[in-house]
Amino acid sequence: MTDKAISPLRQRMIEDMTIRKLAPKTQHDYVQRVKNFAAFLGRSPDTASFEDVRRYQLHLAASGVGVPTINQTVSTLRFFFRVTLRRYDIVEHTHFIHEARKLPVVLSPEEVARLLDAALPHPGSNTRRR
Template identity: 40%
Template sequence: MQPLRLQMQRDMKLRGLALRTQETYIAAVAALAKHYRCSPDGLSIDQIQRYVLHLLEDRQLSWSSCNQAICAFRFFYGVTLKRGVFALEIPHGRTPQKQPEILSRSEVMRLLDAASRLHDRVLLKTTYAAGLRLSEVIALRWSDIDSERMSLRVEQGKGAQDRYTVLSSGLLAELRTYWKLRRPEGPWLFPGRDPSVPICDSSVQRLYTHTKQKAGITKRGGIHALRHAFATHLLEAGIDLHMIQRFMGHRSLSTTQRYLHLTQSHLKDKAGALDLLQSG
């Protein structure tokens, strides 16, 4: 598997796949090889299809998880092994479309107030106030803060795209306090135990889950709920859809438009979301 793994990694890097996607694809192909206890380049179409069925029926994985594995197989067999037709015979499963449970502004405030440690509060506040994905917030560096333009630089976000998002005055003040009191070593805004690497995503998810429980919030979802709340609250505040699209890093406006269905139809205070971002 080692030569094939290296070749697959090179192929993914050449095509600009995100690091998290690379790790997911490698893990999926490695699991396939482990299941059959042989090198994956010797497996047949029928064996691949039976393995996907095993994931669905025996392991009872969700369609989204199975689709990730299928995408990995398509890349491995179609790109790395150059068997283009091989992987196309495996159909995608249909993922049920579920609307996320949106945190209200008061729930976001409760969540932030429940974070007792400065590090935790700043991390959660940055995620919400800038509308960041989990992979984006943990990859933030101190050099990404542009206080003159009041913006945060997101380097190589989803789709290997750089972008700038909003930096409110309240968040900037809290980041400065965080810097004075914590003085993190290394380039990372939120370093791990080893300051040469950023905090791991599982630690951030646990932090969010613990703080959410502490705040008495029962709505489902992980830390990505803060990104959903960011977009929804700005829409409710009357911010232009195209501006929110740029903040979120969506390639298509239709992706941003789905938040229109999640906003409240009648609001008395349309400046509330911005007030929350600016006041911290």
């Protein structure tokens, strides 16, 4: 990743991701998310409790971060605590957010007729069919 000195914890996480063949971009993103979590904590992330993870999720939600970003962070933290630290007590209390899907816009029969009318050539026009 970089030529700088890497902490043993970060090195362990990178090795765990490499063993599982996570893509380089995924590895980079996971490292960044754990780094952001550590900055939020103000200490090493391996000292975090379930309450710390919960507070971080609340912080993300309150700061207007979107559902996909929160879920990516949950996925990262689950990997970090389950695989790298083997702290299953934290993992079992983290959950993904399910966002309601929006229904597609359905056109009325009149709107469909107007759309087709606008797209089809009119009789007597100079448009030739092929």
